[in-house]
Amino acid sequence: MKLKLHVWRQKNKSAKGAMVTYDADNISPNMSFLEMLDVVNEGLSNTGEAPIAFDHDCREGICGSCSLMVNGVAHGPQDATTTCQLHMRSFQDGEELYIEPWRAKGFPVLRDLIVDRSAFDRIIQAGGFISVNTGAAQDANAIPVRKLDADEAFNASACIGCGACVAACKNASAMLFVSAKVGQLSLLPQGQPERQERVLNMMSQMQEEGFGNCTNQYECEAVCPKQISSDYIARLNREFISATLAHPNTRK
Amino acid sequence: MSWVNRALKSPIGAKVMMAVTGIMLTGFLIGHLAGNLLIFAGPEAINSYAEGLRKFPALLWLARGGLLGAFIAHLAFAAQVTLANRAARPEPYAFNNTVQATWASRHMVLTGCVMLAFIVFHLAHFTWRVTDPQISAMGEFDVYQMALRGFRQPPVAMAYLLAMAAIGLHLSHGIASLFQTLGLNHPRYNRGVRFIGPVVGVGIALLFASIPLSIYLGYVN
Ligand code: HEM
Ligand code: FES
Numbered sequence: 001m002k003l004k005l006h007v008w009r010q011k012n013k014s015a016k017g018a019m020v021t022y023d024a025d026n027i028s029p030n031m032s033f034l035e036m037l038d039v040v041n042e043g044l045s046n047t048g049e050a051p052i053a054f055d056h057d058c059r060e061g062i063c064g065s066c067s068l069m070v071n072g073v074a075h076g077p078q079d080a081t082t083t084c085q086l087h088m089r090s091f092q093d094g095e096e097l098y099i100e101p102w103r104a105k106g107f108p109v110l111r112d113l114i115v116d117r118s119a120f121d122r123i124i125q126a127g128g129f130i131s132v133n134t135g136a137a138q139d140a141n142a143i144p145v146r147k148l149d150a151d152e153a154f155n156a157s158a159c160i161g162c163g164a165c166v167a168a169c170k171n172a173s174a175m176l177f178v179s180a181k182v183g184q185l186s187l188l189p190q191g192q193p194e195r196q197e198r199v200l201n202m203m204s205q206m207q208e209e210g211f212g213n214c215t216n217q218y219e220c221e222a223v224c225p226k227q228i229s230s231d232y233i234a235r236l237n238r239e240f241i242s243a244t245l246a247h248p249n250t251r252k
Numbered sequence: 253m254s255w256v257n258r259a260l261k262s263p264i265g266a267k268v269m270m271a272v273t274g275i276m277l278t279g280f281l282i283g284h285l286a287g288n289l290l291i292f293a294g295p296e297a298i299n300s301y302a303e304g305l306r307k308f309p310a311l312l313w314l315a316r317g318g319l320l321g322a323f324i325a326h327l328a329f330a331a332q333v334t335l336a337n338r339a340a341r342p343e344p345y346a347f348n349n350t351v352q353a354t355w356a357s358r359h360m361v362l363t364g365c366v367m368l369a370f371i372v373f374h375l376a377h378f379t380w381r382v383t384d385p386q387i388s389a390m391g392e393f394d395v396y397q398m399a400l401r402g403f404r405q406p407p408v409a410m411a412y413l414l415a416m417a418a419i420g421l422h423l424s425h426g427i428a429s430l431f432q433t434l435g436l437n438h439p440r441y442n443r444g445v446r447f448i449g450p451v452v453g454v455g456i457a458l459l460f461a462s463i464p465l466s467i468y469l470g471y472v473n
Contacts, residue, residue: 168351171340
């Protein structure tokens with residue numbers, strides 16, 4: 001396959017970036033999208049140009065490192081798939097592709113296609129955990145959990161924190177991410193003691209990081225590689241409203 | 253009351269206020285629509301309804317005050333949310349794409365501004381009666397004649413129809429959206445809720461539009 005790529009190039013955090021056009025030749029339809037970029041980078045290295053910087057790690061769809069907007073869709077055109085698991089057979093020979101980094105105030109570009117997603121870490125640090133004194137792990141069945149709740153918590157916990165929801169959201173809101181993290185803990189008994197302050201603190205951290213407000217357009221769930229449903233956002237809203245009304249001052 | 257302040261400035265708090273004020277405004281629209289449809293029952297029906305409204309001035313002003321308050325709050329929170337959302341993505345995408353967001357959901361500010369402009373015109377037209385000397389000269393409660401005179405003029409009828417299109421679009425997203433915002437969500441009812449928004453929104457708009465349309469086309473005279 002042959003492709004024409006328009007790729008965002010930016011030297012560092014403070015440099016001004018621009019879209020640069022490259023030809024990608026000798027691409028096999030069985031390559032992953034990242035392998036296609038590896039091939040392009042090999043060509044660039046051979047001519048002495050700096051390779052295109054992009055994030056990746058596991059390349060098996062579980063770590064959440066890879067990103068990329070491909071023609072304006074986070075992780076490219078295939079549903080429920082990370083960029084590392086996206087194959088070139090999803091594209092046509094001769095196609096033109098626009099490859100851009102996640103765009104959000106909360107995700108500043110570090111270089112080329114790499115953005116700083118530590119805002120997500122700070123949101124987790126604000127409340128996305130349970131405080132447990134150390135000791136031997138409890139027997140897994142010691143605390144009964146309703147099957148439905150366990151399933152719903154499990155579905156939320158599938159979130160790999162890749163940030164596609166922010167990238168796809170017209171408002172660069174991180175509500176799907178926060179809702180998955182709040183959802184998984186508020187559904188389980190272990191999450192109850194810190195339930196109220198968790199949702200208030202995580203939401204205010206999200207706001208502090210400069211992410212936008214959800215306007216219920218559901219672009220996030222459409223691109224989520226783990227198919228986290230926007231129903232978790234309704235649950236988050238519910239948690240936030242009840243925490244605000246019942247325990248307004250539990251927040252840090 | 254700092255928790256109130258903090259809640260109102262938070263993303264969810266602001267959206268909850270928009271949903272609550274949106275419900276109040278939609279409730280008013282439905283009441284207003286029911287009253288207006290009396291025009292199809294003839295001049296006495298609608299004129300005596302209009303006169304009846306004025307019989308309880310205290311109630312009337314209470315309702316007007318509440319409505320104005322809800323309206324201003326809706327606008328203020330809309331501005332707060334919209335400005336924060338614009339600031340959240342300083343650098344736009346070179347290639348913009350949309351997967352499933354509806355046109356209505358992406359143009360709430362546009363349809364809202366059309367409605368705002370319309371409301372000012374509508375009040376000037378029928379409440380303050382300053383846009384048309386013939387209407388200014390009419391008796392206070394001759395709503396029927398006022399409507400006939402207004403909607404026989406093509407530009408006026410067109411303006412009303414345009415505004416109704418904006419209301420239909422705004423509400424078709426707004427009504428479905430407010431359930432999500434308030435967290436009223438359950439797998440059993442979600443499909444119904446996403447269906448109800450467009451049905452109620454477009455329904456309200458079509459029923460309102462039937463009035464200028466049937467007068468303009470001569471079905472009511
Ligand atoms: C009769 C007047 C109006 C009614 C009945 C109405 C109704 C609604 C409703 C029910 C919502 C949904 C709230 C939610 O998502 O929870 C909404 C949202 C909104 N309205 Fe209005 N509205 C009116 C006027 C306006 C005006 C004049 C503006 C002008 C800017 C406006 C701008 C917005 C915006 C920006 C949203 C947020 C959309 C979103 O979050 O998806 N509205 N409105
Ligand atoms: S590289 Fe780990 S999810 Fe794509």
